[in-house]
Amino acid sequence: MANASILEIEKKFEMGVYPKRDISLVRGRGSLVWDADGKEYVDFTSGIGIAILGHAHPKIAEAVSRQAATLLTCNESFGNDERAKLLERLASLWQSATSTSGKVFLCNSGTEAIEAAIKLARAKTGRKGLVAAMNAFHGRSTGSLALTFKPKYRERFEPLIGPVARVRYNDVESLRAAVNADTAAVFLEVIQGEGGIRPATAEYLKAAREICTQAGALLVIDEIQTGCARTGKFFAFEHYGIAPDACTLAKGLGGGVPIGALIAREEACAFKPLEHGSTFGGNPLVCASANAALDAMDAEHILAQARENGEWLMGRLRSLSSRHPCIIEVRGQGLMLALELKVESKPILQAAQANGLLVLSAGEMVVRLLPPLNTPRPVFEKALSILDSVLP
Numbered sequence: 001m002a003n004a005s006i007l008e009i010e011k012k013f014e015m016g017v018y019p020k021r022d023i024s025l026v027r028g029r030g031s032l033v034w035d036a037d038g039k040e041y042v043d044f045t046s047g048i049g050i051a052i053l054g055h056a057h058p059k060i061a062e063a064v065s066r067q068a069a070t071l072l073t074c075n076e077s078f079g080n081d082e083r084a085k086l087l088e089r090l091a092s093l094w095q096s097a098t099s100t101s102g103k104v105f106l107c108n109s110g111t112e113a114i115e116a117a118i119k120l121a122r123a124k125t126g127r128k129g130l131v132a133a134m135n136a137f138h139g140r141s142t143g144s145l146a147l148t149f150k151p152k153y154r155e156r157f158e159p160l161i162g163p164v165a166r167v168r169y170n171d172v173e174s175l176r177a178a179v180n181a182d183t184a185a186v187f188l189e190v191i192q193g194e195g196g197i198r199p200a201t202a203e204y205l206k207a208a209r210e211i212c213t214q215a216g217a218l219l220v221i222d223e224i225q226t227g228c229a230r231t232g233k234f235f236a237f238e239h240y241g242i243a244p245d246a247c248t249l250a251k252g253l254g255g256g257v258p259i260g261a262l263i264a265r266e267e268a269c270a271f272k273p274l275e276h277g278s279t280f281g282g283n284p285l286v287c288a289s290a291n292a293a294l295d296a297m298d299a300e301h302i303l304a305q306a307r308e309n310g311e312w313l314m315g316r317l318r319s320l321s322s323r324h325p326c327i328i329e330v331r332g333q334g335l336m337l338a339l340e341l342k343v344e345s346k347p348i349l350q351a352a353q354a355n356g357l358l359v360l361s362a363g364e365m366v367v368r369l370l371p372p373l374n375t376p377r378p379v380f381e382k383a384l385s386i387l388d389s390v391l392p
């Protein structure tokens with residue numbers, strides 16, 4: 001099937017919530033993907049930060065097909081070898097990042113991890129209030145949507161759960177004023193992703209930690225986009241020397257398959273049996289894929305690659321900005337980078353795509369780059385030369 005006929009079917013039968021580009025992707029390998037008409041692209045979207053190790057990684061492909069032929073499903077009322085391995089691993093990553101012991105709830109997406117965090121915070125504190133930042137994105141189901149900032153995502157679905165206090169990001173006083181004796185949890189991204197790749201300042205996250213501790217509220221860090229080595233540490237909060245009470249993971253965690261996780265400090269784990277759960281959560285297929293991805297991350301020194309490639313790419317983007325006055329700022333960390341422009345990003349995305357490079361936006365004037373963390377240098381060079389040719 002050709003690009004156009006695939007899209008025609010999707011347009012006809014999907015509910016129309018996704019604005020579509022005019023190509024259909026049918027194959028990938030490493031940092032490259034191919035459309036249905038056979039055209040090759042450098043993929044700096046990673047499916048929105050999902051394919052941290054690129055597409056069709058042989059170790060992940062092998063683990064998924066092996067597990068599919070072994071045991072696809074096993075609900076949480078039974079133990080499972082792949083699940084046990086993943087739980088132990090996530091708890092150990094949490095332990096080394098926070099020096100506290102942690103426990104894990106496995107689910108199937110980012111928004112579900114946030115839902116679990118909201119319930120956990122209410123169960124732990126017996127309070128209702130939630131605090132989130134302006135320009136935050138935490139998901140689109142009716143719990144997490146209450147924390148997501150963009151009014152156009154929320155308005156037609158209100159009333160959502162609350163009360164939710166919205167604070168200015170990176171503004172300590174705004175946070176201090178919003179947190180009180182009814183606050184169950186404060187939700188923050190370390191780098192606001194959908195909000196335009198805006199990093200938190202160190203003072204802000206440190207103050208958030210103190211404010212939450214004093215008020216007896218949980219500090220929940222949403223690592224759904226920043227986590228899993230994207231910024232050069234497994235959890236982005238590790239750059240800041242703080243330990244949250246809980247954090248959420250999803251996008252990169254499964255190496256491409258749908259998965260989410262809530263990890264929390266042991267003392268914050270207040271769920272009683274059956275107060276929360278998920279039919280597909282912790283299924284052997286996604287756990288095997290996540291285990292293979294975590295193995296490959298170690299074997300390929302992915303943390304170092306994300307840091308080194310990130311610093312190198314940041315430098316190259318900065319030199320690009322000296323040639324293109326439409327670039328106002330280059331920001332981000334590791335391989336979560338963005339160009340803030342004086343012009344709209346959409347035509348740049350389209351021109352890049354026409355020239356063989358897929359990139360994302362993050363707001364109207366921001367081009368967002370989320371390349372696979374193990375992208376080879378020649379592929380980075382190719383992407384840079386395409387950006388150079390399409391930026392005004």
Ligand SMILES: *Cc1c(COP(=O)(O)O)cnc(C)c1O
Nearest residue numbers: 109110111137138139193224225
């Ligand atoms: C993508 C994202 C979510 C939502 O994840 P879904 O899997 O789409 O539900 C939540 N928070 C952040 C920071 C994200 O980037």
